Amino acid sequence: MTLRSPVVLTRRHALFGAGAAMVAPGIFTWPLPAAAQAPQGAVIDITRARTDPIPIAVPDLAGTTAEAQRLGRDIARVIQTNLRNSGLFRPIERQAFIQTPELAAERPRFQDWRVIGAQALTTGRVEAQPDRLRVEFRLWDVLPEQQLQGTAFTAPAAQWRRIAHLISDVIYERLLGEKGYFDTQIVYIAESGPRDRRTRRLALMDQDGENHRFLTDGGFQALTPRFHPNARQIAFMSYNRNEPRVHLFNLDTGQQSVLGAFSGMTFSPRFSPDGRAVILSASRGGDANVFVVDLATRRERQLTSGGSLDVSPCFSPDGQQIVFNSDRGGDQQLYVMNADGSNVRRISFGSGRYATPVWSPRGDLIAFTRMSGGQFAIGVMRPDGSGERILSEGWSMEAPTFAPNGRVLAFYRETPSRDSRGSGYSSRLAQIDIAGFNERQMVTPTDASDPNWSPLLS
Amino acid sequence: MKTRMIGALAALALLGACSTATDQNASAGAGAATTATGPRPGSQEDLVANVGDRVFFAFDSSAVRADQRPTLERQAAWMGRFPQVQVTVEGHADERGTREYNLALGQRRANAARDVLVAGGVAAARINTISYGKDRPAALGSNEESWAQNRRAVTVVR
Numbered sequence: 001m002t003l004r005s006p007v008v009l010t011r012r013h014a015l016f017g018a019g020a021a022m023v024a025p026g027i028f029t030w031p032l033p034a035a036a037q038a039p040q041g042a043v044i045d046i047t048r049a050r051t052d053p054i055p056i057a058v059p060d061l062a063g064t065t066a067e068a069q070r071l072g073r074d075i076a077r078v079i080q081t082n083l084r085n086s087g088l089f090r091p092i093e094r095q096a097f098i099q100t101p102e103l104a105a106e107r108p109r110f111q112d113w114r115v116i117g118a119q120a121l122t123t124g125r126v127e128a129q130p131d132r133l134r135v136e137f138r139l140w141d142v143l144p145e146q147q148l149q150g151t152a153f154t155a156p157a158a159q160w161r162r163i164a165h166l167i168s169d170v171i172y173e174r175l176l177g178e179k180g181y182f183d184t185q186i187v188y189i190a191e192s193g194p195r196d197r198r199t200r201r202l203a204l205m206d207q208d209g210e211n212h213r214f215l216t217d218g219g220f221q222a223l224t225p226r227f228h229p230n231a232r233q234i235a236f237m238s239y240n241r242n243e244p245r246v247h248l249f250n251l252d253t254g255q256q257s258v259l260g261a262f263s264g265m266t267f268s269p270r271f272s273p274d275g276r277a278v279i280l281s282a283s284r285g286g287d288a289n290v291f292v293v294d295l296a297t298r299r300e301r302q303l304t305s306g307g308s309l310d311v312s313p314c315f316s317p318d319g320q321q322i323v324f325n326s327d328r329g330g331d332q333q334l335y336v337m338n339a340d341g342s343n344v345r346r347i348s349f350g351s352g353r354y355a356t357p358v359w360s361p362r363g364d365l366i367a368f369t370r371m372s373g374g375q376f377a378i379g380v381m382r383p384d385g386s387g388e389r390i391l392s393e394g395w396s397m398e399a400p401t402f403a404p405n406g407r408v409l410a411f412y413r414e415t416p417s418r419d420s421r422g423s424g425y426s427s428r429l430a431q432i433d434i435a436g437f438n439e440r441q442m443v444t445p446t447d448a449s450d451p452n453w454s455p456l457l458s
Numbered sequence: 459m460k461t462r463m464i465g466a467l468a469a470l471a472l473l474g475a476c477s478t479a480t481d482q483n484a485s486a487g488a489g490a491a492t493t494a495t496g497p498r499p500g501s502q503e504d505l506v507a508n509v510g511d512r513v514f515f516a517f518d519s520s521a522v523r524a525d526q527r528p529t530l531e532r533q534a535a536w537m538g539r540f541p542q543v544q545v546t547v548e549g550h551a552d553e554r555g556t557r558e559y560n561l562a563l564g565q566r567r568a569n570a571a572r573d574v575l576v577a578g579g580v581a582a583a584r585i586n587t588i589s590y591g592k593d594r595p596a597a598l599g600s601n602e603e604s605w606a607q608n609r610r611a612v613t614v615v616r
Binding site for chain 2: 194195196197198200221223224237242244264265267268281283285286287288309311312325327331332355356369371395396398399414416417418419420421422425449450
């Protein structure tokens with residue numbers, strides 16, 4: 001694994017050395033002149049073990065007005081939460097800080113930050129104009145007293161959370177050498193009501209649970225939402241008019257449309273990596289086969305055939321291969337085939353049944369659900385089936401989805417009913433590092449299932 | 459307060475009467491009139507009370523069990539007596555599987571039940587199928603007893 005390689009540093013230099021850039025609608029960034037000599041290579045020892053997160057000080061961003069100070073505090077808190085939740089950073093408690101944010105934003109007194117154990121430090125200031133926000137941000141390596149990054153952002157004031165996530169991603173990438181995943185969203189199914197009459201709605205939120213909104217009203221059941229690579233469209237399964245079919249949901253217009261002209265149920269959709277097609281399963285008679293539907297022509301092509309249940313297809317990130325779930329060998333196992341449906345080979349050979357395969361955006365792993373001995377588990381294996389590792393195990397869990405950097409998985413975990421009325425049952429989103437540590441429950445307003453992680457939004 | 463109390467008691471009494479009349483309750487037809495002479499012939503209530511509206515499957519299987527086939531054969535004969543009746547066969551799975559696979563499994567179960575109805579003389583055009591996978595359990599416990607009741611195909615009059 002090439003985790004935390006310093007190679008990316010030069011790429012980031014290039015990005016921020018090229019002058020102002022628009023990273024999202026209305027959000028501009030440009031480099032700040034270095035306040036100290038910028039380093040030429042990796043400066044933080046980034047080969048530490050996962051149990052040793054990087055101690056970082058993220059004081060409030062300074063501001064000259066009450067409004068700017070409030071925003072500076074809020075932005076710092078979002079950054080701290082992001083970094084802490086990754087499990088790879090340890091934000092230092094603010095009570096320990098010696099130098100004030102205002103003075104640190106002028107010029108860090110590194111001794112004050114060294115003495116409280118900070119290896120990295122962020123400083124910055126916020127200027128709140130009536131409807132716009134200007135945020136300056138610097139990242140420092142405390143030991144050699146060097147600036148690693150200096151970036152200014154302007155954005156509509158309502159976008160302050162986006163700025164906090166963009167800064168978090170800069171910190172993550174500069175200190176770990178791989179891209180972050182904080183400027184992202186999660187689409188999922190919000191579940192409410194008794195289990196035999198559940199309401200299941202599409203819901204969308206930032207990766208940290210904020211900016212939550214429902215996309216459908218619960219008038220029909222929605223399942224298994226998946227982002228388009230541009231994050232502006234979602235494919236999902238809808239029971240609208242009691243016809244279970246894959247639909248597309250346009251996030252800009254709110255428009256929903258059925259995909260393809262299939263006579264039977266269509267389900268388990270995912271976009272191709274280039275965004276031009278959707279791969280899905282279609283039932284014909286009692287069978288389920290894998291089809292790919294071209295979004296421009298709406299023409300469908302059948303990739304698997306026969307009497308088996310072929311479900312949950314997912315492209316490799318290069319679009320050349322497809323992993324899917326089939327019972328063709330007697331019970332559910334994972335298979336990989338070429339994108340044209342040729343060269344099908346089984347890749348799962350452990351004990352139990354395997355399901356819901358999903359290819360890492362880095363291409364190096366396939367995550368899956370395994371059912372064995374009355375337990376469910378989330379695990380990863382290499383695309384050839386070797387190197388299987390179980391990350392989390394319990395009564396019921398399924399549907400892993402990768403963060404865009406391939407480092408974190410989200411999935412959903414259920415707790416069983418205690419009695420015949422269904423008391424005690426719950427379904428919640430969780431996430432875990434692919435190294436198998438730092439499992440956390442994600443906060444949602446109701447029960448939740450079927451998470452899908454967006455690509456980076458900028 | 460007093461009238462509300464009486465109202466609540468009356469509702470309870472009514473509820474009791476309903477549950478004995480329809481006994482093994484079906485998913486559709488809630489609130490339909492139950493007369494002293496029994497359910498209206500050709501209705502969902504009639505199907506539930508006098509024929510049986512559902513069949514059960516083994517774990518991860520869509521083969522119609524020998525002990526379940528007579529229910530479907532009775533359903534076919536019943537549909538023969540009521541040629542105007544159209545039905546949807548709903549396929550379901552228990553919670554011990556993944557959602558997408560269980561959608562496919564529920565569809566295969568609904569299809570297997572439909573095939574028996576068609577073999578029993580029912581015109582295929584009178585039968586729709588739909589799968590709800592594991593997402594509409596009939597029994598809410600997390601134990602084998604509930605799972606056995608949830609691995610089912612239910613015939614519902616449209």
